[in-house]
Amino acid sequence: MDEEEKMGEDTQTPVEGAEHEANEVVAGFVSDQEPVPASTEAAPTTSGSQLGGVYEAVSEGRAFDTFTHDAMLEKDDILEIEQFDLWYGTNQALYKNSMGVPEGEVTALIGPSGCGKSTLLRSVNRMNDLVASVRIQGDMRLNGDSIYGAGTDVIELRKRIGMVFQKPNPFPMSIYENIVYSLRIDGVRDKNVLDEVAEKSLRGAGLWEEVKDRLEDSALRLSGGQQQRLCIGRAIAGEPDVLLLDEPCSALDPIATGRIEDLITELKGTYTILIVTHNMQQAQRASDYTAFMYLGRLVEFGPTQDLFVRPRLKETEDYVTGRFG
Amino acid sequence: MAKSDPLPPLLQTRRRSSLFARGEPMVWMTGGALVLSIAMIIGLLLIVIVRGGQTFWPQKLKKVARVDGTYLMGELTKTETYKPEDFVFDNIQDPDDRERARAMVAANKGRSERRFIRTGNRSPENREDFMWVSDFEVKQESFPEWALTIERSEWGRFYGIPTAFYIGEEKAADTAEGAWTLYEQHHGDLVDKWTKAAEIEKEEIGDLNDEINDAREAAKGVALEHGEGSRQHQDALAAAQALAEKLEPQLDALRGRVDRMRAESGQYQFLLEDASGKAHRVRLVDIIRAYPANRAGWWDNVGTYIARWWEFLTDEPREANNEGGVWPAIFGTIILTMIMTLIVVPFGVLGALYLREYAKQGTLVSLVRIAVNNLAGVPSIVFGVFGFGFFCYTIGAGIDQVFFEERLPLPTYGKGGILWASLTLALLTLPVVVVATEEALSAVPNSMREGSYACGASKWQTIRRIVLPRAMPGIMTGMILAIARGAGEVAPIMLVGAAKMAPDLPVDGEFPFVHPERSFMHLGFHIYDLGFQSPNAKAAEPLVFTTTFLLIAIVVALNIVAIWIRARLRRAYIEGI
Ligand SMILES: Nc1ncnc2c1ncn2[C@@H]1O[C@H](COP(=O)(O)OP(=O)(O)OP(=O)(O)O)[C@@H](O)[C@H]1O
Numbered sequence A: 001m002d003e004e005e006k007m008g009e010d011t012q013t014p015v016e017g018a019e020h021e022a023n024e025v026v027a028g029f030v031s032d033q034e035p036v037p038a039s040t041e042a043a044p045t046t047s048g049s050q051l052g053g054v055y056e057a058v059s060e061g062r063a064f065d066t067f068t069h070d071a072m073l074e075k076d077d078i079l080e081i082e083q084f085d086l087w088y089g090t091n092q093a094l095y096k097n098s099m100g101v102p103e104g105e106v107t108a109l110i111g112p113s114g115c116g117k118s119t120l121l122r123s124v125n126r127m128n129d130l131v132a133s134v135r136i137q138g139d140m141r142l143n144g145d146s147i148y149g150a151g152t153d154v155i156e157l158r159k160r161i162g163m164v165f166q167k168p169n170p171f172p173m174s175i176y177e178n179i180v181y182s183l184r185i186d187g188v189r190d191k192n193v194l195d196e197v198a199e200k201s202l203r204g205a206g207l208w209e210e211v212k213d214r215l216e217d218s219a220l221r222l223s224g225g226q227q228q229r230l231c232i233g234r235a236i237a238g239e240p241d242v243l244l245l246d247e248p249c250s251a252l253d254p255i256a257t258g259r260i261e262d263l264i265t266e267l268k269g270t271y272t273i274l275i276v277t278h279n280m281q282q283a284q285r286a287s288d289y290t291a292f293m294y295l296g297r298l299v300e301f302g303p304t305q306d307l308f309v310r311p312r313l314k315e316t317e318d319y320v321t322g323r324f325g
Numbered sequence B: 001m002a003k004s005d006p007l008p009p010l011l012q013t014r015r016r017s018s019l020f021a022r023g024e025p026m027v028w029m030t031g032g033a034l035v036l037s038i039a040m041i042i043g044l045l046l047i048v049i050v051r052g053g054q055t056f057w058p059q060k061l062k063k064v065a066r067v068d069g070t071y072l073m074g075e076l077t078k079t080e081t082y083k084p085e086d087f088v089f090d091n092i093q094d095p096d097d098r099e100r101a102r103a104m105v106a107a108n109k110g111r112s113e114r115r116f117i118r119t120g121n122r123s124p125e126n127r128e129d130f131m132w133v134s135d136f137e138v139k140q141e142s143f144p145e146w147a148l149t150i151e152r153s154e155w156g157r158f159y160g161i162p163t164a165f166y167i168g169e170e171k172a173a174d175t176a177e178g179a180w181t182l183y184e185q186h187h188g189d190l191v192d193k194w195t196k197a198a199e200i201e202k203e204e205i206g207d208l209n210d211e212i213n214d215a216r217e218a219a220k221g222v223a224l225e226h227g228e229g230s231r232q233h234q235d236a237l238a239a240a241q242a243l244a245e246k247l248e249p250q251l252d253a254l255r256g257r258v259d260r261m262r263a264e265s266g267q268y269q270f271l272l273e274d275a276s277g278k279a280h281r282v283r284l285v286d287i288i289r290a291y292p293a294n295r296a297g298w299w300d301n302v303g304t305y306i307a308r309w310w311e312f313l314t315d316e317p318r319e320a321n322n323e324g325g326v327w328p329a330i331f332g333t334i335i336l337t338m339i340m341t342l343i344v345v346p347f348g349v350l351g352a353l354y355l356r357e358y359a360k361q362g363t364l365v366s367l368v369r370i371a372v373n374n375l376a377g378v379p380s381i382v383f384g385v386f387g388f389g390f391f392c393y394t395i396g397a398g399i400d401q402v403f404f405e406e407r408l409p410l411p412t413y414g415k416g417g418i419l420w421a422s423l424t425l426a427l428l429t430l431p432v433v434v435v436a437t438e439e440a441l442s443a444v445p446n447s448m449r450e451g452s453y454a455c456g457a458s459k460w461q462t463i464r465r466i467v468l469p470r471a472m473p474g475i476m477t478g479m480i481l482a483i484a485r486g487a488g489e490v491a492p493i494m495l496v497g498a499a500k501m502a503p504d505l506p507v508d509g510e511f512p513f514v515h516p517e518r519s520f521m522h523l524g525f526h527i528y529d530l531g532f533q534s535p536n537a538k539a540a541e542p543l544v545f546t547t548t549f550l551l552i553a554i555v556v557a558l559n560i561v562a563i564w565i566r567a568r569l570r571r572a573y574i575e576g577i
C-alpha cells in the first residue's frame, strides 16, 4: 500500500465547512487564521453566548479554535498537533485540531462516543495510514520533527511512540516473546539484552511478580487484565517518548482497572502519556491535563482540575457533569 | 385479600404454529441427509476393506468331478444363483444324470447355485483359469489332502497334487509327502541362487555393457561436435570398438557363470498331477510360494496371508501387474504427492499473501479471485492436456535441446515424467491452497496486525511474525485438501508420466539419485489399469479392491499426519495452550 503518498500530498478539503469558515469569527472564538487561540482573558467566562457558539458551529459543519487554558501555554510540549484535519472518505472526522501535549505528564482525551478521540490518537503514530480511505491535512510534531512530513520514516516514528489498544491484543506467542517483540524486529539477538529488557518492561508494567516463572507460557493464557499490562509492557519495551492509551481499561474489571491506573501514575514522568477514556473519574484520578472533544472538534483543553471543577465553556460543563453525551 | 382472577391457562392453550415454524421437519431433513451421506461413505469403505482385505487369505482347494466326466480343482472365488437355460442340460451325456440335474433345478424353482472357481494352471495351451460350476453338474467333491497351491513367477497359480520330485533326471522322491519335504528343504536356497544370477546379469554384466554404450554415445557426441566421419569421430569409434573387444572375454565369463547357475538350480522340479490326472513339471525356481492348502492350519494361513501382503507392499508387479506387488506404485504415489505439495504450498501461500495483504482490494483483485476459484472447477483432464503440451512438449523438449542433445531423438525430459506430473498436479491443486490460505489470512484479527505495526514492525515483519504463524493452521487445511485431491487424481497424470510398468524408481541408488524425468507408477493409475486394461480381468478384480484399499489408507495416513501437525499449530498459535 502506498499510504505515504496518499496522506502526504493531499490538500483539498471536500467538506464545505472547512472552506468557508476562513475569516469568519464565531462568537467568542477567533478564526483559524491565528495559529494560537485567544488567551483566557480574551475569552469570556461561561455564558450563554458560547452555548450557541459551539453547537452552532458544529451544526454548520464549521471548525473553531480550541479554548485553551493559559496554564497550558507555559508547558514544554513534546507533541504538538497543528491544525489537524482528517477525513474518512468524504466524512470529516477531525476539524482543525490543535493542542500541545506536555512532556512527562498525563493528558486525557474525553468526549462522547464517536467524537474522534481514537482517530486523533491513531493519527499520532500514523496508524490511520492502514485505513485506505483516510486523508489528512495539517501536521503534528514529535520533539519538533514533523510526523506527516514527506521525509518521515513511519517505522521509526512508531518506534518512538508506544500504543495500547482498547482490547488487549497480545500476540499468539510466549509472554517473553511478546515483551521483546520490538527488539526482535530490530534484529536484537543478544540473550542478555533481551532478558534485561523483558524484566525491566515487565516490572515497569507491574507484571513481573506474576509471570516471572512462566515467561515461556503463551500470552493468550493470561487474564484480561494481565494481558493489558503485558501490552503496556510491550509498548514500553521499545523505550518510546510517548505512550498512547486508547481506553485501556474498558475491557477490564474495577480491580484490574485500578492496577492500570496505578501503573499510569508510576509511568508518569518517565513517559509522556496520552490516554483516551470514557470514565470521568479515571480522567480526574489519573491525568494532569484533559482535553474535551466534541464531534471532531477539540473544544476545551486545560489542567484536569480546572476542566472538571471550573470548566470555562458551558458545553464542557454539560459533558463533565453528565448532562449530555 | 381481593379476589383475584384466575391466571390464564398459558400452558394449556399452545398457540397453533405451522410444522415448519417449529422446525421439526428441518431436523429430520438435515439429519436424514447426514445419515445418508455417512451410510454411503461407510458402505463404500466397507466394501473396499472387506473385499480388499480378503484377497490374500488362502482358500481351501476343492476338487470337483463333473457329470460330464471332467474334473477341475481350484479356489472358490464367489457364488451366485442363476436361472439355467434348458440347453445346458443337453451337454450332459448320461440320461440318468441329465434327468437328475433337471429334477434338481426344477425342485429349486428353476434356479441353481453356481460357483466361480479359480482353476489356475495357465499355460500357452490353456488360457482359461476361471470357471463357473453349477451345482447340478457336480457329481462328487473332495478336498485332496496334498493338493498344493503354487504361486509361479509366470503364468499365475498352479493347483496340483505332487507325485514325485526330480533333481535333474534323478527321482528324489515319489510320494507327495516326500516331494513336499524336499521342496521345503531346497526352495529357499534355489531362489537365492536364481536371484543372484539375475543380479550378476543386471549389475556386473550391465555395468560392462553400460561402459561400452557410454563409449559409443561419446562417439556420437564427438560426431555432433566435429562432424560425422571426421578424424576425431573415427578415433572415438575405434576407441569404443577396442573397449568392446577388450571387455568381451570378461562378459563371456560372466555370462557362462550365470548360465551355469541357472541350469543348476533349474534342475529341481516337482512332478505334479492336475485335477484330471495330467502330469506337469514345475521348476522350483519358478515358484514364489507354495503351500498344501488343505493341510494348512489357521496359523499357517495367517503366515501365508502376511507373506502375501508383504510381497504386495514391497515387491514389483509381475504378470502384467496381476501378480506380485505394488511397491513402485506406492513409492510413486507418495513421491508424486510430496513433490506436488512442496511446489504448490509455497506458491499458493505467496499468491494468497499478495492477494490478501499487498494487493489493493478492488475490481482487479476480485476478478483474479474469481478466476482462481473457477480454476478449481476445470476438469482435471484439461490440466493433464495442458501439462502434456506445456511441460513435456515445450519445456521438456527445450531442456532436451540444450542439455541432452546427444540422446536425441530419444527424449529425456521431453516426455512424461514425475516432475511434470507433480507440476501438473500442483497447478490443479493451486486454487485449493490459495483459497484456504486467503481465508486463513482474513481470519487473522486486525488487532494483531495493528499491535505489530504499533511496535514499529514493517509490513513484511508483521506478516512473517504475526500473520503467517497465526494463519498456519488454515494453510495446513489447504495443504490437506490439496493432498487429498492430488493423491487420488488419475486422469491428468495418465498424460504426463504415469506408466503401467516403470521398472526404475524415480529415486534410487544410481547417480544422481533423483531422476525427475523418469516415468512412474501410481496407485490410482494402477487401479485403472488392473480394472480395465488387464488381460486377465478376473484374476485382477480382487486386486482392484486391495489396491484401492491401499490408496485410501495412504491418503488417510498423509492426512492424519497433516491434521496432527495442524492441531499442534492451532494449539500453539490460536488457543495459546
Ligand atoms: N475506519 C473507519 N472508516 C470510516 N469511518 C471511521 C473509521 N473509524 C472511525 N470512523 C468514524 O470516525 C468518527 C470518529 O470515530 P472514533 O473511533 O475516533 O471515535 P471515538 O471518539 O474513539 O469513539 P469511542 O469513544 O466510541 O471509541 C466516527 O464517526 C466513526 O464512525
Ligand SMILES: [Mg+2]
Pocket: A117, A118, A119, A246
Ligand atoms: Mg475509540
